[in-house]
Amino acid sequence: MRKKPTRKRSDRYRLFRIVILAGLLMTLALIFLVSTLGSQNFGSLHKLVLEAVGPLQKVVTMSGSYVETFKSEYIDILQDSLRLREENKRLIQQLQENENILNKSREAMATNASLRKLLEFKNTLDQQQVMAATIVGKDPSTMFRSVIIDRGSNSNVMKGNPVVNNDGVVGQVFAVTPNYAKVLLAIAPSSAIDVLLQKSRVRGILKGDGTLTYRLEYILKTAEVEEGDHVVTAGYGGIFPTGLQVGVVSKIIKKPRGMFHEIEVTPSVDYQKLENLLILQQPKLAEIKQMEQR
Amino acid sequence: MVVLHFIVVGLLLIILQTTICMRTPVWLLAPDLYYVLVAYLAFRLDLLRSLIILFPLVCVLDVLSGTILGMHALLCFSAYFLLRQFSAKLPVNDIVYQIPLIGLSFLAVSWVVSLFLELLQPGQQVAWSWWRMLVRMVLVAMFSYPLFFLFDLIQKYSRHSFLPWNRLRLRSDNRRRRQA
Numbered sequence: 467m468r469k470k471p472t473r474k475r476s477d478r479y480r481l482f483r484i485v486i487l488a489g490l491l492m493t494l495a496l497i498f499l500v501s502t503l504g505s506q507n508f509g510s511l512h513k514l515v516l517e518a519v520g521p522l523q524k525v526v527t528m529s530g531s532y533v534e535t536f537k538s539e540y541i542d543i544l545q546d547s548l549r550l551r552e553e554n555k556r557l558i559q560q561l562q563e564n565e566n567i568l569n570k571s572r573e574a575m576a577t578n579a580s581l582r583k584l585l586e587f588k589n590t591l592d593q594q595q596v597m598a599a600t601i602v603g604k605d606p607s608t609m610f611r612s613v614i615i616d617r618g619s620n621s622n623v624m625k626g627n628p629v630v631n632n633d634g635v636v637g638q639v640f641a642v643t644p645n646y647a648k649v650l651l652a653i654a655p656s657s658a659i660d661v662l663l664q665k666s667r668v669r670g671i672l673k674g675d676g677t678l679t680y681r682l683e684y685i686l687k688t689a690e691v692e693e694g695d696h697v698v699t700a701g702y703g704g705i706f707p708t709g710l711q712v713g714v715v716s717k718i719i720k721k722p723r724g725m726f727h728e729i730e731v732t733p734s735v736d737y738q739k740l741e742n743l744l745i746l747q748q749p750k751l752a753e754i755k756q757m758e759q760r
Numbered sequence: 761m762v763v764l765h766f767i768v769v770g771l772l773l774i775i776l777q778t779t780i781c782m783r784t785p786v787w788l789l790a791p792d793l794y795y796v797l798v799a800y801l802a803f804r805l806d807l808l809r810s811l812i813i814l815f816p817l818v819c820v821l822d823v824l825s826g827t828i829l830g831m832h833a834l835l836c837f838s839a840y841f842l843l844r845q846f847s848a849k850l851p852v853n854d855i856v857y858q859i860p861l862i863g864l865s866f867l868a869v870s871w872v873v874s875l876f877l878e879l880l881q882p883g884q885q886v887a888w889s890w891w892r893m894l895v896r897m898v899l900v901a902m903f904s905y906p907l908f909f910l911f912d913l914i915q916k917y918s919r920h921s922f923l924p925w926n927r928l929r930l931r932s933d934n935r936r937r938r939q940a
Contacts, residue, residue, distance in 0.1 A: 603775075603824055604782035606790045608892055609874060609885035610826040613785055614778070640827060651785055656827055656884040676886025678786060738784045 577742075580632075584742055587632035594707065595747035597621055599629075601740055602646070611654035611676060612637075615743060618645040626705055628746045634711035634734035635659065635699060636743055647745075652712070653678065653737060660703060661712055663689075664696040670729075672697065672712060678737055680713055682729035689727070691718055697731050704748060762805070762918040763812050769914060770797050770817040778824050788892060791899040792866065794821060796907040798836050799862040802843035803853070804915070814840060827884070828877060839869045855908045863901035867893055 581598075588596045603614035617623050619642045627639040629649050637657060640650040650657050653674035661672045661682065668689040670682045685691060695715040701708030717730035773793040781790040794817060801810035814836055821832035843865055847853070850861075874888045 603778040604785050604787070605825045606777045606782050606792065607825045608788075608870075608889075608896060609831075609877070610828075611785055611886070612825070612827060614824060650827060653786070654827070655886055656881075676786075737786060740785060 580742055583632040584744060587630075588744060595622075597623060597745040597747060599623075599647075599743045599745055601743065609676075610656075611651040611674065612640060613649050613651065613740065615647050615649055615745075616645070617745060618643045618647050620644045622747055623647050623745055624747070627748065628706045628710075630710060630744050630746060631735060631740070631742065633736065634713070635706065636735050636740065638705070639745065649743070651737065652680065652735075653733065659706060659712065660700040661697050662700045663691060663715070664698050665692075666690045666695070669700055669702075672731065678733065679716070680731040680733060682715070682731050683726065685727045685729055686725060687720070687727055691715060691727060691729060693718060707746065707748075762915060763809050765914050765918045766797070766801070766805075766813045766911075767816055769911070770794060770813060771820060773797060774817065774820050774824065788895055789899065791903045792896060793903060793907065794836070795839065795866050795900050796862065796904050797911070798839050799843050799858070799865070799904065800908055800911045802840050803847045803858060804911070807844070810840065828881065831873065831877065834876070835869055835873045838873065839865055842869065855905060858908075859901050859904045862904050863897045866900045867897045870896075 584598065588598075597617055599615040599617040601613045602616050605612040615629075623639055623642055625639055625642050629636045629638060635652055637649045637651040637654070638659075639647050641648040651674065652659060652672070653676065655674055655676055657674045659672045660669065662669055663685070666689060668685055668691070670685040673681045673683055675681055680697075682697065693715050697712045697715065699706040699708060699710040699712060711734045713731040713733045713735075715729055716732040719728035719730075721728065773796075777790060777793050781787075781793075797817070798814065801813060805813075818833040818836045821836070822829050825832065843861070846861060846865070847858075850857070870893055871888065874885065877885055878888075
């Protein structure tokens with residue numbers, strides 16, 4: 467019995483709410499229409515709407531820009547980095563190839579310069595038969611100083627032939643096979659070369675001591691020697707031609723005892739950079755050998 | 761095959777030493793690789809095969825190095841017999857203990873040979889320098905371990921030779937009958 471009036475009341479409230487809501491909507495629609503079509507002013511409703519939507523727009527736009535930034539900063543970078551890696555690989559390979567070519571051309575230029583110097587030097591030797599040779603091996607022993615060259619008796623190389631390069635005297639042929647020869651370097655202790663002090667024309671014997679200096683022996687104390695004096699081959703004995711550069715006097719040790727000076731000579735040849743050599747073929751030496759054989 | 765293999769390896773070592781290892785004619789840091797082979801032969805191989813290997817190698821060394829023929833033969837054979845004597849008396853036959861011995865024997869034998877040559881032909885070779893030879897000794901010792909390892913591998917490899925020598929060996933008829 468009590469439930470009936472409750473239902474009726476609720477139905478009445480429902481109708482009332484609908485009417486109120488419809489009225490409110492109608493009013494708002496009317497206000498909107500009047501304000502929009504009427505004065506064409508950006509009214510307070512519009513402002514309200516914009517104020518409400520603006521932040522949302524801002525958030526979405528900023529998110530979009532953040533996404534764009536993220537994409538450009540990370541994803542594009544990732545793609546770029548992959549592309550760059552490929553390009554980097556290609557460029558490194560290209561660089562290596564170019565460096566190889568550059569090294570080869572540098573080497574060719576250096577060899578060319580060295581051979582050009584050797585050729586110029588060869589042209590200065592008057593009517594003397596000269597044979598170019600390359601060092602193929604070096605003596606590993608600590609007791610001796612010799613090198614192996616790629617010319618032998620088939621190229622008319624004989625034992626005793628002087629060996630030079632564009633800087634001066636290097637040594638002498640020590641042993642010969644048909645295609646190779648062993649050269650005793652002038653810095654070897656068993657080497658002895660007749661030399662002259664170019665300025666004073668005093669004669670001495672140049673010996674090696676295994677290091678990168680020579681010893682000049684048998685120079686009398688009465689002879690005038692100065693540091694910086696040039697030492698050249700004397701040409702006695704017919705093995706070395708006269709006047710070939712040997713070195714420069716670097717130190718004179720004057721001892722109270724003895725007849726001779728102790729003189730150190732710095733070689734004109736750089737033994738650290740020996741590569742291409744010239745073998746001087748001495749006609750006199752060949753004659754001497756032939757006479758010996760007879 | 762062991763003999764042939766070691767002759768070839770020895771030749772390669774000598775060629776390596778006289779070309780790539782020697783940057784200049786006065787280069788100090790060139791290791792005496794052939795000496796390590798001499799030591800290996802003394803420690804690991806029998807007398808006959810060692811001598812067969814050593815003869816051509818010392819000949820090549822004498823040709824490529826020095827001005828006194830026979831100097832390297834004297835050096836290598838002295839070192840070989842000295843190290844062989846030591847190896848017979850050593851209680852331990854491990855390379856780690858043999859390395860100092862190889863280095864010291866190199867120094868000692870080189871010094872004795874240098875003295876001997878100085879007596880025979882005074883002033884014909886570079887004066888003995890302890891620090892230079894100590895550097896060479898250290899180099900020999902440094903290269904001993906890897907080269908011994910390599911030589912061991914070569915020896916092991918040589919046992920599995922290309923030619924089936926065992927199969928080619930002649931067997932007596934009696935043996936076949938006994939097997940049947």
